[in-house]
Amino acid sequence: MACKRGALIVLEGVDKAGKTTQCKKLVQALQQSGRPAEMMRFPDRTTTIGQLISAYLEKKSELEDHTVHLLFSANRWEMVPSMKKKLDQGITLVVDRYAFSGAAFTSAKPGFCLDWCMKPDVGLPKPDLVMFLQLSPSEAALRGQFGEERYETSVFQRAVQQKFEQLMKDPSVNWQVIDASQNIEGVHNSIMDHSLNAINTAQDQLLGELWK
Ligand code: TMP
DSSP: OOOOOOOEEEEEESTTSOHHHHHHHHHHHHHHTTOOEEEEESSOTTSHHHHHHHHHHTTSSOOOHHHHHHHHHHHHHTTHHHHHHHHHTTOEEEEESOHHHHHHHHHTSTTOOHHHHHGGGTTSEEOSEEEEEEOOHHHHHHTOOOOSSTTOSHHHHHHHHHHHHHHTTOTTSOEEEEETTSOHHHHHHHHHHHHHHHHHHHTTSOOEETTO
8 A cells, every 4th residue: 555645744833933943843753753854944044046035034135026926936846746756655744834924924014915926826735724823012011122135023023913914814724823922832732732633634635735
């Protein structure tokens, strides 16, 4: 019998919600329980496209807004062959940000609508589970200052949060909202429960296409 496919699991949320910490903990816990798992993150700053994005985020270069949006999407598409291969091999992928960040961040800029922003990512591998780490702006502020990168201001993050709320109304995506104000272990336990369910369900299903 062919090996069961891995699940595509995405963590999204505004800055300071703890996405990266939780992705790492989830991968570690899955591996320790004997389930093959790997972490990925977008943007993936290691590729040629990723380096253009990284310089833009670090404010070392300027890019036109539509252009950088399409680069973020291209940075996901360039990873699709290796993502599919790993999922086919039974490896669960835990992804720190995906097309939802792409659509939420650009559509929070003046002159962009969510619909246009979603288009370049239509047809990407569809996550089996997307967990949104929910944290109020006041709680995020208690976790310290924002960093120096582009987009790291509380005004912009509020606009991004509203766009995520619109995206979460889409019933074609398996969204789960996680209360990120709990302690690290509490958040991890919720994430682990949802992930084990998604892994069990995904193994007998074909990988879907996002927003199609
Ligand atoms: P990071 O801090 O998780 O590396 O994310 C980099 C920044 O890029 C973060 O502010 C969110 C933003 N972003 C987009 O604008 N579009 C995208 O498609 C992605 C994945 C991230």
